Amino acid sequence: MLVSAKDMLVKAKAGKYAVGQFNINNLEWTKAALLTAQECNSPIILGVSEGAGKYMTGYKTVSAMVKAMIEELKITVPVALHLDHGSYEGCYKCIEAGFSSIMFDGSHYPIAENVEKTKELVRVCGEKGISLEAEVGSIGGEEDGVIGRGECADPQECKQIADLGVTMLAAGIGNIHGKYPENWEGLSFETLDAIQKLTGEMPLVLHGGTGIPEDMIKKAISLGVAKINVNTECQLSFAAATRKYVEEGKDLTGKGFDPRKLLAPGFEAIKATIKEKMELFGSIGKA
Ligand code: 13P
Numbered sequence: 001m002l003v004s005a006k007d008m009l010v011k012a013k014a015g016k017y018a019v020g021q022f023n024i025n026n027l028e029w030t031k032a033a034l035l036t037a038q039e040c041n042s043p044i045i046l047g048v049s050e051g052a053g054k055y056m057t058g059y060k061t062v063s064a065m066v067k068a069m070i071e072e073l074k075i076t077v078p079v080a081l082h083l084d085h086g087s088y089e090g091c092y093k094c095i096e097a098g099f100s101s102i103m104f105d106g107s108h109y110p111i112a113e114n115v116e117k118t119k120e121l122v123r124v125c126g127e128k129g130i131s132l133e134a135e136v137g138s139i140g141g142e143e144d145g146v147i148g149r150g151e152c153a154d155p156q157e158c159k160q161i162a163d164l165g166v167t168m169l170a171a172g173i174g175n176i177h178g179k180y181p182e183n184w185e186g187l188s189f190e191t192l193d194a195i196q197k198l199t200g201e202m203p204l205v206l207h208g209g210t211g212i213p214e215d216m217i218k219k220a221i222s223l224g225v226a227k228i229n230v231n232t233e234c235q236l237s238f239a240a241a242t243r244k245y246v247e248e249g250k251d252l253t254g255k256g257f258d259p260r261k262l263l264a265p266g267f268e269a270i271k272a273t274i275k276e277k278m279e280l281f282g283s284i285g286k287a
Helices: 006-015 027-040 050-055 059-072 088-097 111-128 155-162 189-199 214-222 232-247 259-281
Strands: 019-023 044-049 079-086 101-104 131-136 141-143 146-148 168-171 204-206 225-230
Touching: 006 019, 006 225, 019 027, 019 079, 019 259, 027 044, 027 059, 027 259, 044 050, 044 059, 050 059, 050 079, 050 088, 059 079, 059 088, 079 088, 079 131, 088 101, 088 111, 101 111, 111 131, 111 155, 131 155, 155 168, 155 189, 168 189, 189 204, 189 214, 214 225, 214 259, 225 232, 225 259, 232 259
Parallel strands: 019 044, 019 225, 044 079, 079 101, 101 131, 131 168, 168 204, 204 225
Antiparallel strands: 141 146
C-alpha cells in the first residue's frame, strides 16, 4: 500500500535524518528502489517526473505497477509515490491516477499565482490524504529540458507558501539538478537557516542531491532538510554498469543480448547507489 509522505517526513525532521526521493524511470529502477528500501528497513519516496511518467505510458501505468510490485515483492516499509516537479494539470492527473504524494512546482509563476494554485491543491490533497510539496525559488540545472539557474529563495515567500498548509517545502538554496559545475559556490546555509527559522516544523526538501559533498548534506539535515532528491547519480551508475557489461561482451551468445541479463548489472548498481545514499541520509532502520 502506498502512503502519504507526511508521517515519514515529520519523523525524519524530528529525528534529524532525511528520507531519500529516488526517481524511477522503468520497471528495473522501481524494483531496485523498493527492494533496497526493504533491505535497509528505510522509508522511501519514489519520484516520477512528468517526462518519466510519459515514458512509462502514463501515470496510471506507473501507479498500477508500483502498487502491484509492493504487493508481490512483499514490501512492508512505507512507500510514497510522488510526482516530481509537477505542472498544475499534472498534479490533478496524478491525484486521479492514485499517487500518494505530489509536488506542484509553481516556482516559475509570480508568487501571487504560485500561492493561489498551491492553496487550491492544499485543499484537494487535504481531502484525499495526499502529501503536497511546494517550491519557492527555482532550482537550477536541467530537468526534462527545463533549465533553471539555482536561485536562493526569499525566506518570507517560503513562509507565505508554508503557511498555506503544504506538507513539505522545496526552497532553492543554490542547489541545482545534475552535476555541479567546477565553480559552484556551494549551498547557501544562511538562506536555509533563515527559511527554517521562519517555517518552524515544516520539513524542507533539498533537490539536486547528486554531487553535493557529504558534509554539506549533513549540515543541511541539521538545518531542517528532511527529504533529499536523487536522480542523476542513479542514472550515472546504471549507465556505467551497463556500458561495462556491453563492452565486455558478456552476453554475446549468438542470439544477441538477453534484455534481462543486460539490465542486471545496472539494476545492482542502482541498488548500491540508493543504499549508499540511505546511509548518508541516516534513514536506514527508520521504517
Ligand atoms: P539530481 O538529478 O541532481 O540528483 O536531482 C534530482 C532531483 O532533484 C529531482 O527533483
